[in-house]
Amino acid sequence: MKVLVVDAGGRGNAIAHAFSRSxxxxxxxxxxxxGGSEFFEKCKIAKLNGxxxxxIRAIDEIVExxxxxxxxLAYIGPEEPLSLGLxxxxxxxxxxxxxxxxxxxxxxxxxxxxxxFLKKIGVxxxxxxxxxxxxxxxxxxxxxxxxxxxxxADGLAAGKGVYVCxxxxxxxxxxxxxxxxxxxxxxxxxxxxxxxLRGIEVAFTAITDGKTVKPFGHAKDYKRAFDSDDIEGLxxxxxxxxxxxxxxxxxxxxxxxxxLINPNTGGMGAVSPHPGVNEEIEEKIMEMVVEPIIKKxxxxxxxxFKGVLYPVIMLVEEGGELIxxxxxxxxxxxxxxxxxxxxxxxxxxxxxxMAVVEGKLDDVDVEFSNDCCVAVCAVSGALKGRExxxxxxxxxxxxxxxxxxxxxxxxxxxxxxxGIAKTNGYVTTGGRVLTVVxxxxxIEEARNKAYSAIEKISFPGMRYRKTIGLxxxx
Numbered sequence: 128m129k130v131l132v133v134d135a136g137g138r139g140n141a142i143a144h145a146f147s148r149s150x151x152x153x154x155x156x157x158x159x160x161x162g163g164s165e166f167f168e169k170c171k172i173a174k175l176n177g178x179x180x181x182x183i184r185a186i187d188e189i190v191e192x193x194x195x196x197x198x199x200l201a202y203i204g205p206e207e208p209l210s211l212g213l214x215x216x217x218x219x220x221x222x223x224x225x226x227x228x229x230x231x232x233x234x235x236x237x238x239x240x241x242x243x244f245l246k247k248i249g250v251x252x253x254x255x256x257x258x259x260x261x262x263x264x265x266x267x268x269x270x271x272x273x274x275x276x277x278x279x280a281d282g283l284a285a286g287k288g289v290y291v292c293x294x295x296x297x298x299x300x301x302x303x304x305x306x307x308x309x310x311x312x313x314x315x316x317x318x319x320x321x322x323x324l325r326g327i328e329v330a331f332t333a334i335t336d337g338k339t340v341k342p343f344g345h346a347k348d349y350k351r352a353f354d355s356d357d358i359e360g361l362x363x364x365x366x367x368x369x370x371x372x373x374x375x376x377x378x379x380x381x382x383x384x385x386x387l388i389n390p391n392t393g394g395m396g397a398v399s400p401h402p403g404v405n406e407e408i409e410e411k412i413m414e415m416v417v418e419p420i421i422k423k424x425x426x427x428x429x430x431x432f433k434g435v436l437y438p439v440i441m442l443v444e445e446g447g448e449l450i451x452x453x454x455x456x457x458x459x460x461x462x463x464x465x466x467x468x469x470x471x472x473x474x475x476x477x478x479x480x481m482a483v484v485e486g487k488l489d490d491v492d493v494e495f496s497n498d499c500c501v502a503v504c505a506v507s508g509a510l511k512g513r514e515x516x517x518x519x520x521x522x523x524x525x526x527x528x529x530x531x532x533x534x535x536x537x538x539x540x541x542x543x544x545x546g547i548a549k550t551n552g553y554v555t556t557g558g559r560v561l562t563v564v565x566x567x568x569x570i571e572e573a574r575n576k577a578y579s580a581i582e583k584i585s586f587p588g589m590r591y592r593k594t595i596g597l598x599x600x601x
Contacts, residue, residue: 128477131156131173131193133213134204135183137504137543137562138462141469142204142476143170144543149477156196158189162553163544163561166537183208190216198222200480203434206283206459210236214434223484226434227458234424234432235458238319239281248423250416251452253441255321257281261306264320268298275323279455280305282314287393287521289455291323293385324452327403327442328601330464333417334479336488337431340421342409344471344495346399346464351601352390352521354594358382361389363509367518392521393559396503396595398570399467400495403442412440412451420456433483435460466543466562467502471495498566501573501596503581504545505561508590519588520558528555532584540565540580555586570596 128151132143140163146155147169157164158173158180165171173180175192183205190213193201201217203209203226212229227234234241239257246252254271258264268276278301280288288311290301298320305315334343353360362378365371365387373381381387404412416438424430437457442449461468469476473494482491507524510517517523526546530553536542541564546557561584565576574596581591 128152128200129154129156129196129198130477131158131189131196131198131201132204133158133183133189133201133208135159135161136462136557137545137559138460138465139204140164140166140543141466142202142460143167144541145469145472145476146202149475151475151477156192156198158192159183159185161544161556162547162549163542166542166544184211186211186213186216189213190220193217193222194220200477200484201225202480204459206232206235206457209458210283223481225480225483227432231424231430231432232458234420234456236283237281238279238455239317241456242319242321244428245420245453245456248419248427250419251450253277253321253324253452253454255319257317257319259317261302264302264306264318265299267320268302269295271320271322272298273322277321277323278302278305279319279321280311280315281317281319282311284311284314285393287311287391288314289391291391297388324441324443324454326444327449328454329401329404329412329440329442329451330397330437330461331404331412331417331440332435332437332460332464332468333413334435334483334488334493335421335432336483336486337421337425337433338486339488340413340417340436341488341493342413343435343493344399344468345401345404345409346397346461346467347401347403348394348461348464349396349592349595349601350391350394352392352395354592355389355599360508360590361387363516364390364518364522367509367516368522390521394463394504395506395592396501396562397461397464397467398499398501398573398596399464399471400499402570402598408442408449408451411449416440416451416453432458434458437461463502463504463562466564467500468495470500470541470564470566471498498568499570499573500564500566501570501577502562502564503577503591503595504559505563505581505584505589505591506559507555507557508588510588519590524558525588526555526557528586528588530554530560530584530586535583536563536580539583540576542580560586560589
């Protein structure tokens with residue numbers, strides 16, 4: 128079997144790695160992939176007429192490659208090509224694809240629509256309101272603010288359009304950035320403003336053929352850019368961001384007063400399985416959230432969802448029990464959660480994938496090992512160069528920085544590349560650069576392997592959090 132994985136980052140390499148472990152799979156192509164897509168046996172970069180596929184948005188080229196290479200199955204990682212109709216196009220050409228069709232991506236493509244849908248079908252969610260007028264949103268924030276509020280861009284913003292705000296001023300600034308400054312373009316034409324829930328956040332995934340739904344692993348994500356005691360890191364970031372000088376004491380005071388945000392990111396690391404999710408909680412999430420979404424999406428909207436469903440869950444204590452409330456829905460696997468959970472996948476992903484496209488998921492097992500994985504992201508941090516000091520991920524950062532120590536690190540851990548290119552050696556190409564995954568019988572063992580390996584890697588400006596796998600507030 129020839130498999131095509133569509134993705135450009137670490138999640139795609141984790142998916143490709145899972146396929147490479149299947150005896151049914153002969154070759155795994157990754158499009159567009161990156162410099163680390165060939166770290167694993169059977170995996171190679173997809174090339175069309177001798178050239179790399181330019182991006183995940185190059186739908187025509189991806190489809191042409193799949194046809195010319197006679198791939199037997201395509202597995203689509205990111206939401207953007209799904210929202211552009213890649214699964215539809217592949218199916219039209221007779222190529223089975225794991226991933227929802229364009230019209231089904233509304234669950235992620237519009238947070239406003241999704242919130243209204245969840246409310247309509249009775250899935251637990253935070254109190255919220257949708258807005259297309261920034262001034263109305265600001266009035267609502269002033270009226271409703273109580274110990275935190277969350278502001279979200281309606282459309283796709285690569286996981287960065289969510290502002291978790293601790294003050295009214297932060298929330299008002301978020302509205303300005305999304306709706307007036309258009310930081311995320313048209314994705315910010317509308318916003319959701321919702322209460323900030325306190326509880327246990329879970330990156331929960333399920334896989335479905337439209338009829339049968341099965342759990343597909345879960346992870347704890349670490350979204351904040353810095354550890355809470357990393358004042359030096361915050362200082363460098365904000366000097367680079369504002370072009371103003373701050374002392375360490377000034378940054379520490381501003382942070383304590385809530386006037387300085389520890390920025391949200393697409394993810395700085397993850398641990399799987401989620402330490403707070405047992406079998407009872409998993410069953411509750413499936414019964415109260417996942418199964419109703421798939422069932423009612425078909426009954427009410429007439430849409431059959433096939434692929435990976437990833438609702439972000441907050442477990443909130445109410446009446447002495449934990450209730451799963453949905454913060455948002457994604458129509459693809461999590462990232463970097465996938466890098467933490469997919470190394471634990473004990474079942475054959477090729478068999479699962481074919482069961483999804485053929486409507487036979489009820490006939491296959493979806494099992495994960497009892498091992499723990501801790502995934503730590505190495506990112507492009509603050510760095511001074513020709514253009515001055517850049518703050519680093521999740522803001523502006525330098526690229527093309529040489530990476531060393533990869534071979535040594537690979538002896539101790541799994542390395543998934545998020546943003547690297549292979550030249551004479553390897554260089555950085557993005558904000559998130561590498562995800563280093565330690566695997567062990569316990570979280571502590573997995574943490575030790577991940578951090579031992581990441582310490583062997585270096586590149587100018589490299590930064591990573593030291594608390595991945597620990598129970599720290601996010």
